[in-house]
Amino acid sequence: MSAQTLAASGWVPAVLVTVGAALLLNFYGVPIATTAVFAAYLVLCVVLPGTLVWRAAHRGGGSFVADVAAGTAVGYAGEVLTYIPARAVGQPLLVLAWPVGVVGVFLAVPRLRRYFRGPPDAPRPPALWSWAVAGLVALLVFWSSKFFRVHGLAWPAYGTPDMDSPFHLALIGEARHHMPMTSPWVHGEPLYYHWFVYAEMAATSWVTGIEPQLLLLRLSPLPMLAAFVVLVAVLARKLFGHWWTGVAAVVGTLLVLAPDPYGWQPNYFTTYFAFSPFEDGSSLRLQLWTSPTQTFGALLFVPVVILLVDLLRGHGRGPRTWALFVGLSGAVMGAKATFLPLLLAGVLVVVAVHLLVHRRPHIPAVLAAASTLACLLIAQAVLFRGARQGLGWQPLASMRGAAAAVSTSFGTDGSPGRLGMLALLTVGCWVCMWAGCAGLLPRRRLLAPEILLLLGIGVAGLGAVTLLSQGGGSQSYFLQSARPYLALAAVGGLAALLGDRSMNWRRGASLAGAALAGILIMKIVRDAGAAATPTEANSGGPTGLAAALARPYLAAAGAVVIVAVVTVVVVTALARSGRLRAGTPRGLSGALVVCLLAGLCMATAYSNVARMLRESSAHGWRDASASQPIVTGGTLEAGRWLRDHSRPDDLVATNVHCLAEAATECLNLHFSVAAFTERRVLVEGWGFTAKAHDRAGKLGVPAGDVPFWKPDLLAANDAAFTATSAATLGDLRNRYGVTWLFVDETRSPVSPRLADFAVFRYRSGGCAVYELVDVMAGSSRSVPSAGR
Incomplete structure (x- = not known):
């Protein structure tokens, strides 16, 4: 293989990211040998059997990277569903029956051996796609240092974790030694929780001998996050047919955050755990590391949606595909409680709209809804036993926990007027983040089942975070779970505005320029704003504080309107001069405005990365927690x-x-x-x-x-x-x-x-x-x- 062919294959960026991750882990206390043992277990006992099962059941002719990413999710599901009975009979190492059994069957049965290789006509991702996706994975790996630097492995650094990490570690220990599990910190208290990720880490610990602490705080999240990123990109390409949409969907999922025009910073807690001044369900906030259940559920859910898209389109309706869909849904059921309600909402939207428009039921959607409902009922009966975990109906309660509201104490009293204003600002942020969805509205593609599915999942997430509340703020996980699918819908709308054409350098540069303009607008507004956090005392009372919160957004909106008008005028003039094809102005203008608004949002990600770099440089890249110890030395x-x-x-x-x-x-x-x-x-x-x-x-x-x-x-x-x-x-x-x-x-x-x-x-x-x-x-x- 020539050097040029090797560089175009995608292996070079994948190897570079893997080596970089191993070096970063070594910097944070994980020996290279331990990482190698973990990687060997992951490849041989999770990825390999999972990929074989995915190829045999899906038969979608996917690319190698798509099969491996989806196979990773399937492998995790098989590992967990094997470990549970193995641990129940007191033989945890029987979890190896999963990889040994699957690989043995595929070797023994001649017609299954072909799945060790992908189909010869499988699409090969362009080199630019491979490098771009690898770069986004590398960003997540680098961002992990924000978590690693304050979660040490030895004293005194292990004494200052976030409050949830000992909780997760206790449940991994419980999963290592007992099945069924209970709450180990109160003897005899039942465990009504989504606990499958703890079984996954327990299985890994038994086979590799790696300490659960090392798996929880270092190793296990990284491959889950990497596979999640790849699968979002793969799903976008399946939905919209263009490789560039995959990169755009991942950028929208990770980096398009609620705009932050404030010149002041929120308090330490909201800065540390989240990014944006208002609720946006960010996928890059530290919950990806502090909540392994969310990370595990997010990974397992994407292939469920991939399978469902094929089923809704009438592709692969065989029993294998349905069996894999049901099996993965069952794994999602125990991975995170937020996902299946969103899936059911999305499928019901498909059922309802198809029945209304076509006057007949959409059979695959009806079957998917029935399957999802069955999994939900099983989860409520077996895993949760009807427990609500503090989740209840409380409209707009999430607004009180927004970073801007907490930092300024604007939401403290919970008055309807203040909550209403916070809700308006939040919705305005959502419009900026997912403005691309407007590109779907005037087109028949809005009624396509897969688009209805995305929008149904997204709207359900927005509704849940708006109308529900939980004592620990866990209602935000509904939006975090739905966020990738809102990003996908927005990218689909952007593709529609561009006329579903392939991306070229000129078009890409125009869109990137619009996004850069949005970033610059937000920087100017931030730099022009007050540096001190506004309060009622320094803002002239409640009215002055409300004005201080709204004024920067109004300034940013005014700048966007001016730039948008100029953009429309310029594009129209170019079209009249013959430099743009007929019919282009409206779509291109809309696409540029969408990217302009996305730029406002990407400025938030940029400012937070810059803040993390400053803090790490000033206070150290390791063992840098400034909080008081909550774990005693020894x-x-x-x-x-x-x-x-x-x-x-x-x-x-x-x-x-x-x-x-x-x-x-x-x-x-x-x-x-x-x-x-x-x-x-x-x-x-x-x-x-x-x-x-x-x-x-x-x-x-x-x-x-x-x-x-x-x-x-x-x-x-x-x-x-x-x-x-x-x-x-x-x-x-x-x-x-x-x-x-x-x-x-x-x-x-x-x-x-x-x-x-x-x-x-x-x-x-x-x-x-x-x-x-x-x-x-x-x-x-x-x-x-x-x-x-």
Whole structure:
């Protein structure tokens, strides 16, 4: 193969991105050898069997990169659905039956062997497409450093994670040792949650020996994100027929954010976790890393939509395609709860419009709706048991959590007038982000089933984030889940405005110039604005604060109108002079305006990348968290010692329950003991449970502030540490079955007599481990330390 052929094949950018990711991981504490083991497992046990199944079931004649990306999603689904019964029968390594079985069957059956190679007539992506998509994947890999730099793997850096990471780590530990799973931080409390990603990481840990912490905080998200990016690009090309639409769809998904014309920055929390001043469901916010369920669900959902597009178009209606569609829908069911409701909404839109227009049912859409509804009902009955997890009807509640509203306290009182204004600004941002959808309106393609599907998913996401609320702000995941499909619809409209023509350098330069103009407009407005965060005090009261929020958007809108009018005049003049073909002016003018508005939005991504570069350069690229520790030094080491010296069914008691303690409050989100011991705890924290969310609704308080609903149990647990005696420790051992004590000596007073009734085993930092062996009054059971 010549150098020119190799460069055009797509392998060079793929290899460069892979090597870059390995080097970045090494910089953040992952040895190259560990990355190689992980990559080998991923390729042999996930990607290979998944790609074989995808090719055999889909038979869509896709390109190699499309088959591999979709096969990765199928491979993850097969891995999880194999691991669950394997773990249930106590043999987690039986998960290897998935790759061994699939590859063995495809080798043994002659007619299946052809799927080891793609079809000879498979389309080959242009080199520019390959480099562009690889560049966008590289952007995500680089952006991971924003998460990596504040989530260290060793003390003191591991002491300052976000509050959710110990929660996720605890559930991976639970999935490693128990099936069915429960909430490991409260013994006996059922787990009503979408937990399939934890089973995936547990399976990977069992086979590779890699620590769950390393998988959660470093390795596992990256291939999921890479495959997600490729699949969005592949879906766009399937929908609209042009390779350039795939690149545009990924840019729209990741980089077209709500415009931010403010010269001031929002508070630390909103800057750290999100980008935009108003809710936009950004796919680049840190939830991609802090919420592995969202990342896993987003990946699995794209091939579901790809299959559904083929079914709606009448392609591949065979039982294999339907079986794969149902199987992947089942995997999505347990991956993230937000996706299937959106899918059902999109399919029902197809059913309703087709019935209205054609006076007959669209059979594939009806079957897809029935299948999706069945998966939803199964999920509610088996996984969630009807639990709402604090999600309820509360129109415009999301507006109060917008970065601009929080930073300025404009949404604090929740008055209808203020919420209405925030909603108007939010909708204005949405119009800028997805203005391309207007290109679909005057054309018959709007009634195409696949376009109705995209719009149905998107509108359902917008409606959910507008009308629903959840105590932790999780309603935003509906919009984040729908966002790629809104971006796809907008790109489809842009293609329609351009007359569905292929992209050339002249046309591409014109559109890029319009986007650049939008970026410059936003920069000018930002630089001209006030640098201080507006409040009622410095803005002249409520009216002045409202004006301070609206004024920059009005200025940007005025500039856009002027530039848009000039654009229309210039394009019309060029058309009259004969330099543009007949019929071009309206479509080209509309496309340029769409890109101009997209530029306003891309300025937000640019400013946030620039901000991250400044912060990292100023405060360090590693171990740079400025937050207070929420995990005590020694927790990781003591936890792993206990894990390695106990049985999976051993029960642990601990004296820590709260991330923050005061005289009258407790933030009940302490999960690090369960996380690092991988053992069930009698009672650690009790937040993030269905019961906590239900009680929060009844008490009218955040779920993190709910008091424990079993005060007698909590009192008996704490008495063992503060009023240690044969009776209190005997109660834990004999009544509740506790065999280990995990003591955080920095958090609350511990009786000096603890070693008289429990066997001291290990100490690291501020944490100590004791074993309850034989509790006898007045008899010291202390033995020499087994650790530091």
